[in-house]
Amino acid sequence: MIKNITVIGAGTMGNGIAHVFAQFGFSVTLVDIAKEPLEKALATIAKNIDRQVAKGIVSADDKQQTLDRITTNTSIEEGVKKADLVVEAATENTELKLKIFKQADAAAPAGCLLATNTSSISVTRIAAVTKRPELVIGMHFMNPVPVMKLVEIINGYSTSEETTQTIISLSKQLDKIPCVVNDYPGFTANRILMPMINEAIYSLYEGVAGVAEIDTVMKLGMAHPMGPLQLADFIGLDVCLNILRVLQEGFGNPKYAPCPLLVNMVTAGKRGVKSGEGFYTYTAGSKELVVSSQFL
Numbered sequence: 001m002i003k004n005i006t007v008i009g010a011g012t013m014g015n016g017i018a019h020v021f022a023q024f025g026f027s028v029t030l031v032d033i034a035k036e037p038l039e040k041a042l043a044t045i046a047k048n049i050d051r052q053v054a055k056g057i058v059s060a061d062d063k064q065q066t067l068d069r070i071t072t073n074t075s076i077e078e079g080v081k082k083a084d085l086v087v088e089a090a091t092e093n094t095e096l097k098l099k100i101f102k103q104a105d106a107a108a109p110a111g112c113l114l115a116t117n118t119s120s121i122s123v124t125r126i127a128a129v130t131k132r133p134e135l136v137i138g139m140h141f142m143n144p145v146p147v148m149k150l151v152e153i154i155n156g157y158s159t160s161e162e163t164t165q166t167i168i169s170l171s172k173q174l175d176k177i178p179c180v181v182n183d184y185p186g187f188t189a190n191r192i193l194m195p196m197i198n199e200a201i202y203s204l205y206e207g208v209a210g211v212a213e214i215d216t217v218m219k220l221g222m223a224h225p226m227g228p229l230q231l232a233d234f235i236g237l238d239v240c241l242n243i244l245r246v247l248q249e250g251f252g253n254p255k256y257a258p259c260p261l262l263v264n265m266v267t268a269g270k271r272g273v274k275s276g277e278g279f280y281t282y283t284a285g286s287k288e289l290v291v292s293s294q295f296l
Contacts, residue, residue, distance in 0.1 A: 048146055088116045155183060229278075
């Protein structure tokens, strides 16, 4: 039975995953390389629970109980020692993930499952650097984790049926809806989403329409809650670029080549919400959607 969860990476996805597991009664160890991101993550979790309390989703008592279930650690080796499940939620960088999985595999107990929250990198490749490939699986949560219901579960080449069924059951315990897919570049979510985002950027790049017009067409015409350019900013333009490159390399198909405008924006440090500017500009405390000056 899975009781102890270790989440590696205290960023946006990692703190959201830690929040959800702790909220549903699991003991969570949140691991990152330094105390500062861990402190920031705990503050973010507390703030997000306050939103849940205000909406009546959880009680004030639930908040403290959830926070009490989370401990932090700056060592992967120490952080995974008692884990039944490790969920890696580090930056979408292949070499970094391989390094983390080697460390976690070496230190985690026998029988501990190792999951990756990767949105595009091969689960099979990640599993291959461990001595327990049958216990390695993709557990791709959607952002924001406390709100979004989907968990995309990715079977690697060697993932056992028992591992898959355990993660399906666990996802349901978190009040999520699991969807099992196989291990090919981009899986299902990003194989479909990223070409759409890339095409929206090409439409802007080629002068077909402006930022607001492209997003309005998709919101009002296709019932999308958020336009593709705003969504790209939300995901992170650097993340979108990395995923498109994974698709391009994995399939060897030029249709996945990232738009030059996207490449230039990331090179210039315009990464979307996280940098304060992408296709839109973002001001702390403001919810107004303002198109970046370069696109006016």
